[in-house]
Amino acid sequence: MRIFYGFLFLLLGLVSHGQITVKGIVLDAQRNTPISNASVFLNTTSVGTVTNEQGNFSLAIPNGKYELVVSSIGYETNAQSISSTASSFITIKLKLKTELMETVIIEPYEKDGWKKWGSFFIESFIGTSSLANNCQIKNIQVIRFRNSRQRNELSAYANEPLIIENKALGYTIRYQLEMFKYDFNTKYLTYAGYPFFQPMKGSIGKQRRWENSRKEAYFGSIMHFMRAVYRNKIIDEGFEIHPLQKIPNAEKARVRAIYANNTQRKRAEGDKIEITISKDSSEYYNKVMQQSDYMDVVINTPLTGDSIAYAIDSTTAGMDFKNYLLITYKKKFVPKEYLQQVPKAGGAMTSQITLINNKPIEIQANGSYFNPIDLLGLGYWTWSEKISTLLPFNYMPPKE
Numbered sequence: 001m002r003i004f005y006g007f008l009f010l011l012l013g014l015v016s017h018g019q020i021t022v023k024g025i026v027l028d029a030q031r032n033t034p035i036s037n038a039s040v041f042l043n044t045t046s047v048g049t050v051t052n053e054q055g056n057f058s059l060a061i062p063n064g065k066y067e068l069v070v071s072s073i074g075y076e077t078n079a080q081s082i083s084s085t086a087s088s089f090i091t092i093k094l095k096l097k098t099e100l101m102e103t104v105i106i107e108p109y110e111k112d113g114w115k116k117w118g119s120f121f122i123e124s125f126i127g128t129s130s131l132a133n134n135c136q137i138k139n140i141q142v143i144r145f146r147n148s149r150q151r152n153e154l155s156a157y158a159n160e161p162l163i164i165e166n167k168a169l170g171y172t173i174r175y176q177l178e179m180f181k182y183d184f185n186t187k188y189l190t191y192a193g194y195p196f197f198q199p200m201k202g203s204i205g206k207q208r209r210w211e212n213s214r215k216e217a218y219f220g221s222i223m224h225f226m227r228a229v230y231r232n233k234i235i236d237e238g239f240e241i242h243p244l245q246k247i248p249n250a251e252k253a254r255v256r257a258i259y260a261n262n263t264q265r266k267r268a269e270g271d272k273i274e275i276t277i278s279k280d281s282s283e284y285y286n287k288v289m290q291q292s293d294y295m296d297v298v299i300n301t302p303l304t305g306d307s308i309a310y311a312i313d314s315t316t317a318g319m320d321f322k323n324y325l326l327i328t329y330k331k332k333f334v335p336k337e338y339l340q341q342v343p344k345a346g347g348a349m350t351s352q353i354t355l356i357n358n359k360p361i362e363i364q365a366n367g368s369y370f371n372p373i374d375l376l377g378l379g380y381w382t383w384s385e386k387i388s389t390l391l392p393f394n395y396m397p398p399k400e
Contacts, residue, residue: 022082022090026055026070029093035072038094039161039174039196043067043079044368045392046171046197062394064315065364069194070094071176073160077194083315109157113145121145121156124182124189126164127386129337131217134168135388143177156180156191164387169217170200170210175387192373197392215397217389220329220349222381223367230317230363232305238331241303244324244352246294253293298326312362319369320360324378327351338383351379366393 026038034055041048042059043066051057059068061082068082075094110116118140126132137143139162146155156177164173176194183189202210218224220238228237308325312318329349339346355361356376363369377385 020088021058021060022068023056023058023088024090024092026051026057026072027091027093028075029095032093035075035094038070038072038075039176040068040070041194041196042082042393043069043194044197044390045394046199047394048196064366066368066393067194067370069176069196071161071194077176077178079194108146110145110147114140114143117145117147117154117156120154120182121180125180125191125387127384127388128341129335129384129386129388131166131168131213132386132388135164135166138163138165152184154182154184166388167200168210168388169214169391170202170206171392172198172200173387173390174198188376190373195387195390195392211398214391214395218391218395218397220332221389221391222377222385223391223393223395225327225329226363226367226369227365229305229309229319230365230367232309234305238329240328240330241308242301242326242328243299243303243321244326245297246324247297249293249295296326309363315364317363318360319363321355324352324354327353334380338380341383345380349380349384351377351381353377353381364393368393 024040026035026040027033028035034051034053036051036053036055038051038055038057039048040051040057040059042061045066047059047062049057049059065081065083067079070078070092072094074097076097078092078094080092114121121143122132122137126135126137139160142158142160142162144157144159146157147153148155157180158177162173162175162177164175166173174196176196177191178193180191181189200206200210224237225234225239228234228239234241303325308321309317309319327350332349333347334342334345334349354376355374357374359371359374361369361371361375369375
């Protein structure tokens with residue numbers, strides 16, 4: 001891809017900008033009238049506010065770069081990059097959703113969609129970890145489903161933010177769901193949205209339990225990993241990275257081809273010939289078919305942080321690599337809930353990532369990265385990185 005220079009990371013932690021207060025106004029794009037009670041917040045943080053009756057707002061922007069999100073029911077969500085060096089006043093115009101959907105042919109929503117797909121949505125979106133048991137969507141009635149038989153794809157929509165109570169981590173989350181798609185062919189799940197965190201109030205005992213749970217969710221997470229990459233402290237933080245390639249499973253392809261050829265011959269003869277497979281051959285066929293279409297080839301030599309990352313500017317790091325990365329967090333073992341679904345995955349937390357569009361990922365100091373849809377995760381993170389374990393980017397673990 002390119003040559004990386006690890007020493008530039010030393011500069012990233014030394015450059016900072018003062019916090020500023022950004023003021024602005026939110027307007028209806030067509031009528032140019034103010035929109036009151038619109039949500040204005042920094043994506044995946046607890047920093048936010050709402051507009052007043054005149055559509056005005058004021059928001060303090062911490063150090064670094066963020067995504068400023070503005071949403072209001074009936075309008076298309078507006079998101080734009082903003083930093084602590086932004087101009088002091090901005091004007092944001094929201095478009096009505098109906099204007100954007102006029103030329104789009106909409107498939108009908110699934111009748112009794114929640115009854116059919118609710119459990120699948122909860123498991124895919126909220127998760128199945130122990131934290132998920134105390135994480136609940138309070139307004140499931142706003143969620144609608146479309147099942148496209150042509151694309152063999154399930155989609156979920158919400159006409160207003162999801163209100164999620166995460167009593168395990170002590171947050172109420174307003175989640176502006178922008179996309180939820182599950183491809184039944186590839187088994188890939190993709191969802192995206194804009195969460196705003198509001199810390200819950202509770203007794204000292206509750207606050208202590210929430211802090212312990214947040215710390216447990218943080219260490220070994222993607223946020224933890226991205227912060228380690230940004231600071232070039234992958235090894236110090238307990239991660240180990242190996243290059244990984246996926247090569248076609250030649251034996252599975254061979255066995256599948258033999259079976260397909262025999263089936264084709266039988267059909268060509270009009271079932272006049274009978275092709276038998278011995279018991280041993282049948283058992284071998286079933287065993288091979290249970291294998292993956294690709295075999296993982298891992299390079300034993302671990303990678304260093306500066307071999308996959310580099311400095312883009314004084315506040316942004318880039319991550320770029322070929323094929324896949326095998327990432328192991330050596331300080332924690334996988335929980336029992338994960339082993340119930342993946343029995344052979346015992347040991348340390350192990351995940352895989354790949355850049356599906358061959359584009360580098362841009363990483364900020366708080367662990368946020370862009371564009372998240374360019375990064376495909378497999379393994380442990382596919383299971384663990386759900387809404388029930390999600391933390392705001394302004395979260396910092398307590399110092400030991």
